[in-house]
Amino acid sequence: xxxxxxxxxxxxxxxxxxxxxxxxxxxxxxxxxxxxxxxxxxxxxxxxxxxxxxxxxxxxxxxxxxxxxxxxxxxxxxxxxxxxxxxxxxxxxxxxxxxxxxxxxxxxxxxxxxxxxxxxxxxxxxxxxxxxxxxxxxxxxxxxxxxxxxxxxxxxxxxxxxxxxxxxxxxxxxxxxxxxxxxxxxxxxxxxxxxxxxxxxxxxxxxxxxxxxxxxxxxxxxxxxxxxxxxxxxxxxxxxxxxxxxxxxxxxxxxxxxxxxxxxxxxxxxxxxxxxxxxxxxxxxxxxxxxxxxxxxxxxxxxxxxxxxxxxxxxxxxxxxxxxxxxxxxxxxxxxxxxxxxxxxxxxxxxxxxxxxxxxxxxxxxxxxxxxxxxxxxxxxxxxxxxxxxxxxxxxxxxxxxxxxxxxxxxxxxxxxxxxxxxxxxxxxxxxxxxxxxxxxxxxxxxxxxxxxxxxxxxxxxxxxxxxxxxxxxxxxxxxxxxxxxxxxxxxxxxxxxxxxxxxxxxxxxxxxxxxxxxxxxxxxxxxxxxxxxxxxxxxxxxxxxxxxxxxxxxxxxxxxxxxxxx
Amino acid sequence: xxxxxxxxxxxxxxxxxxxxxxxxxxxxxxxxxxxxxxxxxxxxxxxxxxxxxxxxxxxxxxxxxxxxxxxxxxxxxxxxxxxxxxxxxxxxxxxxxxxxxxxxxxxxxxxxxxxxxxxxxxxxxxxxxxxxxxxxxxxxxxxxxxxxxxxxxxxxxxxxxxxxxxxxxxxxxxxxxxxxxxxxxxxxxxxxxxxxxxxxxxxxxxxxxxxxxxxxxxxxxxxxxxxxxxxxxxxxxxxxxxxxxxxxxxxxxxxxxxxxxxxxxxxxxxxxxxxxxxxxxxxxxxxxxxxxxxxxxxxxxxxxxxxxxxxxxxxxxxxxxxxxxxxxxxxxxxxxxxxxxxxxxxxxxxxxxxxxxxxxxx
Numbered sequence: 001x002x003x004x005x006x007x008x009x010x011x012x013x014x015x016x017x018x019x020x021x022x023x024x025x026x027x028x029x030x031x032x033x034x035x036x037x038x039x040x041x042x043x044x045x046x047x048x049x050x051x052x053x054x055x056x057x058x059x060x061x062x063x064x065x066x067x068x069x070x071x072x073x074x075x076x077x078x079x080x081x082x083x084x085x086x087x088x089x090x091x092x093x094x095x096x097x098x099x100x101x102x103x104x105x106x107x108x109x110x111x112x113x114x115x116x117x118x119x120x121x122x123x124x125x126x127x128x129x130x131x132x133x134x135x136x137x138x139x140x141x142x143x144x145x146x147x148x149x150x151x152x153x154x155x156x157x158x159x160x161x162x163x164x165x166x167x168x169x170x171x172x173x174x175x176x177x178x179x180x181x182x183x184x185x186x187x188x189x190x191x192x193x194x195x196x197x198x199x200x201x202x203x204x205x206x207x208x209x210x211x212x213x214x215x216x217x218x219x220x221x222x223x224x225x226x227x228x229x230x231x232x233x234x235x236x237x238x239x240x241x242x243x244x245x246x247x248x249x250x251x252x253x254x255x256x257x258x259x260x261x262x263x264x265x266x267x268x269x270x271x272x273x274x275x276x277x278x279x280x281x282x283x284x285x286x287x288x289x290x291x292x293x294x295x296x297x298x299x300x301x302x303x304x305x306x307x308x309x310x311x312x313x314x315x316x317x318x319x320x321x322x323x324x325x326x327x328x329x330x331x332x333x334x335x336x337x338x339x340x341x342x343x344x345x346x347x348x349x350x351x352x353x354x355x356x357x358x359x360x361x362x363x364x365x366x367x368x369x370x371x372x373x374x375x376x377x378x379x380x381x382x383x384x385x386x387x388x389x390x391x392x393x394x395x396x397x398x399x400x401x402x403x404x405x406x407x408x409x410x411x412x413x414x415x416x417x418x419x420x421x422x423x424x425x426x427x428x429x430x431x432x433x434x435x436x437x438x439x440x441x442x443x444x445x446x447x448x449x450x451x452x453x454x455x456x457x458x459x460x461x462x463x464x465x466x467x468x469x470x471x472x473x474x475x476x477x478x479x480x481x482x483x484x485x486x487x488x489x490x491x492x493x494x495x496x497x498x499x500x501x502x503x504x505x506x507x508x509x510x511x512x513x514x515x516x517x518x519x520x521x522x523x524x525x526x527x528x529x530x531x532x533x534x535x536x537x538x539x540x541x542x543x544x545x546x547x548x549x550x551x552x553x554x555x556x557x558x559x560x561x562x563x564x565x566x567x
Numbered sequence: 568x569x570x571x572x573x574x575x576x577x578x579x580x581x582x583x584x585x586x587x588x589x590x591x592x593x594x595x596x597x598x599x600x601x602x603x604x605x606x607x608x609x610x611x612x613x614x615x616x617x618x619x620x621x622x623x624x625x626x627x628x629x630x631x632x633x634x635x636x637x638x639x640x641x642x643x644x645x646x647x648x649x650x651x652x653x654x655x656x657x658x659x660x661x662x663x664x665x666x667x668x669x670x671x672x673x674x675x676x677x678x679x680x681x682x683x684x685x686x687x688x689x690x691x692x693x694x695x696x697x698x699x700x701x702x703x704x705x706x707x708x709x710x711x712x713x714x715x716x717x718x719x720x721x722x723x724x725x726x727x728x729x730x731x732x733x734x735x736x737x738x739x740x741x742x743x744x745x746x747x748x749x750x751x752x753x754x755x756x757x758x759x760x761x762x763x764x765x766x767x768x769x770x771x772x773x774x775x776x777x778x779x780x781x782x783x784x785x786x787x788x789x790x791x792x793x794x795x796x797x798x799x800x801x802x803x804x805x806x807x808x809x810x811x812x813x814x815x816x817x818x819x820x821x822x823x824x825x826x827x828x829x830x831x832x833x834x835x836x837x838x839x840x841x842x843x844x845x846x847x848x849x850x851x852x853x854x855x856x857x858x859x860x861x862x863x864x865x866x867x868x869x870x871x872x873x874x875x876x877x878x879x880x881x882x883x884x885x886x887x888x889x890x891x892x893x894x895x896x897x898x899x900x901x902x903x904x905x906x907x908x909x910x911x912x913x914x915x916x917x918x919x920x921x922x923x924x925x926x927x928x929x
Contacts, residue, residue: 072767145764151741152724157886158689158766242742248725249740282629285642291652313727314738315745318674322667329659333652339618340651346625348640353630361622368618372611375659379666381603381673385734388727388762452604453590454731456762459770464758509636536642543634 016421020523031116034521036123037102038419041412043126044098047089048405054082056483059443059476065466075460076143077160083146084166088173089130091400092262094408095269096215097122097180100208102419104184106514106521107202109193109530114186118179125176132169136162145458147259148226150240150251154233164230171226174219177265181215184208193513195532195559202512202535203279203292207272210296214261214268214303222258225251249314256307264303266400268296270363270407271338277360277410278342280510282349285536288341295334302331312383321380328378335371339364355429356508359410362437363403370398373448391451397444406436409489416493417507421520422500428492435485442478446471504549511535515550533559593753593778594733599669601734607662673735676748680716683707687739688722688888690768690817692759701792702893705813707759708777708791709751710784716748722888727763730776738763751778767827768817795897800904802925803897807905808912809923811898818887821909822917827886832917835906838864844881851878865903872899 017034027035057078061068070078101119105112113119136142140161144153148167152158188209192201229251231237238244240251279286286292308316308324342364351357373395376382386392413433417423450471455462462468506515512535517525533540541550552558583592583601588608592598684695694703709715719728719739729736730749737747761772779787795806818827837843841852841864851867854860861867870877872894875887894902905912914920920928 336655349629350631381666381669458764461770
């Protein structure tokens with residue numbers, strides 16, 4: 001009964017990764033992936049709060065056609081800060097760096113990632129990226145939008161003074177992302193335990209792996225582009241500046257060659273989280289494992305070939321537009337395949353409506369709308385009308401916020417008992433999840449109509465279309481509901497740390513390896529290499545009333561034992 | 568044939584009024600774009616209904632009743648995977664083809680288009696009618712039922728011209744030309760927006776498109792081309808504030824508020840007395856007088872319009888573009904007359920109080 005010890009003995013409650021060593025420096029310079037993941041989580045959620053405040057400023061300002069309280073310059077800085085921080089500091093590092101760092105090595109039964117020092121360095125680069133962004137606000141402000149389009153960003157009489165620090169910040173954050181990606185690729189290749197073949201990995205790892213490929217291959221391109229932009233703005237080499245014979249549209253190609261794949265850096269890990277949420281909280285073996293796994297890789301690869309669909313009205317040739325439109329539709333298929341497989345997983349399941357599952361179900365609903373409205377934008381005839389309007393704003397919030405971020409928040413709820421060793425309040429967590437769902441849809445569904453009826457993006461006022469005010473008002477009310485949901489979430493999560501019930505080892509009945517070590521995990525995760533079975537076969541688990549969690553069913557052999565008997 | 572079948576199916580006919588999703592249709596392109604839009608909508612409604620109803624149905628039917636593990640569901644089915652991969656693939660190919668045809672049909676402007684040259688600059692639109700030698704600012708008049716081609720370029724940043732009711736949009740780029748065309752199908756006034764972010768005045772970079780009957784178009788343009796030439800100096804201020812000021816308004820207010828540039832309120836007094844300080848530290852008074860650069864103060868205003876970077880007023884960035892070649896001498900005279908008579912043209916809040924013909928506004 002050697003391996004039983006892994007599953008059934010409770011690790012010491014006195015020694016775990018949270019209290020193994022003490023002091024601020026034991027955290028700031030830790031090489032432990034769990035601590036680094038938690039530091040990422042705290043930082044990313046702080047940035048999410050700041051960027052969220054900017055979002056609320058934008059929504060309240062747009063309550064009236066003339067704008068409520070900001071000057072145009074202030075408004076432009078608000079939407080730039082909101083967009084740049086949400087993309088570079090929150091959504092891109094969110095799931096992979098915060099949740100991935102914590103969960104990925106444990107899911108593999110490993111002690112840590114392959115390169116712990118590089119991992120710590122990634123986190124520090126994130127902090128430096130944040131400092132550069134704050135610096136850009138201090139040295140003259142930033143009003144280019146998160147896209148830094150030329151010639152606006154290189155024209156010093158147009159854009160504000162903070163462009164170079166912001167570009168430096170995005171550059172540094174790019175390296176943070178590359179290092180995390182490299183680390184995860186090597187970790188997944190080298191540190192899988194005995195018995196975990198590629199097709200026995202949890203789907204979250206497939207998604208993280210696909211993401212890491214994009215991080216490593218696409219991010220260098222934006223790094224070079226940002227450097228060129230810094231040189232162009234400071235010295236004037238004339239590569240993007242039309243006044244010097246440069247091509248401002250070339251920048252758009254460089255930018256979207258990274259930034260479209262970056263959309264998949266944001267959404268793929270969240271899809272991985274949702275695959276776990278749906279399977280674990282319906283206690284059903286995931287349906288179509290291989291199709292979900294391959295579709296992640298397909299999305300990662302196709303994602304490199306579609307950047308031109310951001311430029312249908314940029315004056316590029318109609319032939320290029322036609323080709324990019326065609327390839328764009330190819331990405332929609334693997335996304336649809338995932339949705340159908342999640343639905344099929346629910347069939348004949350045992351579905352529980354706790355907070356993680358509510359976020360998982362929200363994801364399916366919202367991503368369906370986000371994906372379907374992508375058809376309007378990938379289609380040439382309709383995109384010409386919809387490009388750069390609120391229709392686009394609504395679409396990418398459905399994908400990046402309603403899907404990627406909701407997946408992240410669902411993942412936080414899913415792994416919170418593991419990370420903190422505490423259970424959060426059931427009632428308030430469900431209530432907040434429902435508020436966020438309602439608020440989100442009110443905020444952003446109205447923006448589809450706003451856009452198709454004539455509201456361009458990045459407008460501080462809309463005096464020419466005052467009849468659209470009602471949509472803005474509904475949208476703002478929705479954003480307040482959503483904000484209340486997030487505030488409640490922050491309160492009960494913090495409260496759980498201090499007063500929450502102690503979490504069992506396996507509160508949901510998950511089968512992947514992280515549910516087999518203690519909550520919170522001990523310093524070394526596992527005392528001995530665990531042996532792996534089918535991570536979606538829940539039939540071997542049973543509920544224990546005393547423990548208020550699941551454990552291995554009496555009389556059912558562990559995977560390792562069966563094999564050793566055969567041998 | 569196909570398009571009329573769609574029309575019946577989706578209830579869109581040429582010149583539809585505003586719908587739940589889209590603004591009114593006022594061009595030939597609008598009709599064809601909307602057919603594609605509505606087709607995609609119906610496909611979306613179908614998939615949304617199918618996905619969400621099965622989601623809700625499963626959630627109700629298979630909600631957890633006990634902690635006992637139920638594990639008799641299927642884990643994979645290759646046939647169904649292939650079906651739900653291939654069916655959507657075929658469907659998106661159809662959508663792609665419909666959208667591509669609609670798009671390509673609108674790429675080639677028809678023969679014999681009426682051509683307008685569009686110049687975008689922070690933050691106004693200028694429309695030149697070379698056929699009539701007329702120029703419009705923030706207003707574009709086009710004939711009904713005749714294809715119009717816009718040949719566009721930008722003086723500074725990338726802008727983008729969008730007319731929602733016409734469903735046309737194209738970026739306007741410095742250092743090159745882009746073009747689009749449309750044929751208006753409805754009389755009236757339609758909004759025109761800049762949709763590529765261009766900084767502070769982006770949301771005010773607006774214009775109105777006036778669609779007039781074809782037989783009224785030519786007389787209107789002939790009159791527009793020459794209207795200021797026969798005007799007396801009494802008529803010029805009202806003309807300037809109604810026809811020319813809209814090119815200045817995104818940076819220069821009439822009520823004394825400081826914007827990107829100095830306010831026009833009291834500007835003539837400041838210039839006339841030389842009470843303007845430049846970033847160089849010089850003041851205007853040292854440049855006025857018979858032996859100096861400008862002689863009479865009117866020449867300073869003329870130079871500020873044609874060569875605005877020469878002297879930059881203290882506290883401002885010098886963001887103004889040159890209007891060399893865009894304004895005729897008599898129009899510059901009109902602007903100077905406007906400055907001199909500004910108190911008669913506006914109220915204290917900076918609202919314009921006269922019509923172009925000099926009659927008071929209602």
